[in-house]
Amino acid sequence: MKCDLCDKPAMVHEVVIQNGNKVEMHFCAEHAAAKGYILPTVPVTQILQQFAAAGKSIKAQKAAARRCEACGLTFAEFRQTGRFGCASCYDAFMPSVAAIIERAQSGAVSHLGRIPKRIEGQADRAAIRRQLIKEIEAAVAAEQYERAASLQGRLHQLGMDTKPPTEPNS
């Protein structure tokens, strides 16, 4: 999250009610100080990271300890740097990866562009297909029709059928 007044990371987050409307404000250390907010000695982002790493729930602890077998990067390390270690991390940290990418990419759910000639057809298409179908079903269940259509678009682009081959009623 960036400061409302400049590009630096926001350290102070404030919710106020203005004319009956909820307004969120985010400021970096300098702008927060200029506006009279008292800053904690440790930046909030750092506290959040430590909090996330410590993980109060067992689920959070397990998530942070997940490790990519190919390069050894843990999910906690990824959270700290925002950088993956290798190509396998993208599969190792699913489903968190899907949520992170969708957030970073303004809701885009899959690549729709060029596919390199040399690797066409080499990837694990069956696994991708299963994953996409699972997410389409979840999107429909949550009434996220636009997202479902977008995922279906990717299935089509990969030359796959949207219906599983072993559909019981087909």
Add this chain to the structure above:
Amino acid sequence: MNSNADTDVVVSVRIRVARNLAGFPFTGRASDTQRQEVLQMVTHAPLAGEFPDGLAWVNMNQASAQERQLLVERHLVSKHFAESSLPRALGLGHNEELGVMVNEEDHLRIQSILPGFRLNDAFALARSFDQALEETLDFAFHPRWGYLTACPTNVGSGIRLGAMLHLPALRYSGEIERVKRAAKDLHLAVRGYYGEGTDAIGNFYQVSNQVTLGAPEEELMQHFRDEVIPKLVDYERTARQMLLETNRPLIEDKVYRARATLKVARLLGAEEATKLLSTLRFGICTGLLHNLSIERVEQLLLQVQPAHLAQLDPFAVEEEMGRLSRASLVRRALGDYTEGSPEI
């Protein structure tokens, strides 16, 4: 949009393609041996088509601090890349219109930077190099996420489209913060003169797309070229017109003071020179200054940067001498060079 018609606002365009070699950890996680191997594979890859002579490679660990700074000033490498100590190289081709960083955050950062609004040409050049490499190298690719990158914000097409915009009127009129917020809503990143984490010295802003996933490359580019940038160009032009209509003396004062200062100054810092030259650029674009071209001002904007100046005048490496040398260079360029006291 005509490339020459937009130089009043669009200084240059940049296409950056991020790629990683399949089978290797990304740069940050790779061992030095693996980084060397990546370097070897890329610099020795045979290139067909448009690049029969290959690229000229600069080993960054053998380049001096001044040479590395020169590359930053030309926007050919990121500050991060210039300051890193990892095994890394920069490839240059097509008269420096193409630059390839090896072992940046991603194994490959292919960049094409062109003056004016020549987005199509920059896109074609970067893409043709990308495809030439892809003939012999395997890039990390995922059926769902596309081209894989160290940071998930670059995944998919791996292509970032950027434009360096000169937005003095939006800054003077106080509209720039509103425009920045609007840009955020359009999923654009607005950065300073030397990219991420740098200031917009001289009111030069780098604007780039933040979404690299979910649409074909051509569609992303078309949107940026036909909708995003023209909108920002229009905002700036409207602000310029408004300022001239409502506050002409203020604008004239800024422009003529900048010219006067540059003509008589005996000591000039790089940042001060950049700001004043930026104001001259604004003066030319608003018709207040004649007998001076945008191209000449842009050439000076580069020459007054510390590493460029030190190339012209080896004594200028020392800061105080640099200030003296810079002021002299600018006075000569503006045709008012006087050895004695200035005529005002």
